[in-house]
Amino acid sequence: MTGLVRRSWYATVTYRDVDTANDLQQLMHKSGGGALGERMGITIIEASPERVVATMPVEGNTQPYGLLHGGASCVLAETLGSIGAVLHGGTVDRPYAVGVDINATHHKAIRTGTVTGVATPAYRGRTAATYDIVISDEGGNRVCTARLTCLLRGEK
16 A cells, blocks of 8 residues: 555654555554554554454453453454554545544453454445454454444545
């Protein structure tokens, strides 16, 4: 992807030739835009406007009862949906994605292992993008279903 732009708290960074999920992950961390995801152990596996995949460990992301925290699932979902929206936004000259709505349904409690999130577009327009995110455990069981809508903005 050429011309991908990501805004962090500290600066606006323009990325050229981001071709792999690993490149995207490294650039997010360098910009300061991936600090929360990094702290939570989110690893991007695949990234395109059509599909974004990442994993996150349960360990370190639990609530007081030792279960995967619902907020952690939401962070994973928003990370995936936002990446998809930014990548799509770059194709319509609106490279900034700002989350405006997220909802999540938590289906199953888990205590250990790694979860995998997969985001796919429900809607991709010129000014907004909505992604459906399914988070599953290592056995392929659905843990959470989320939906994120992002407003797409131009550079200024």
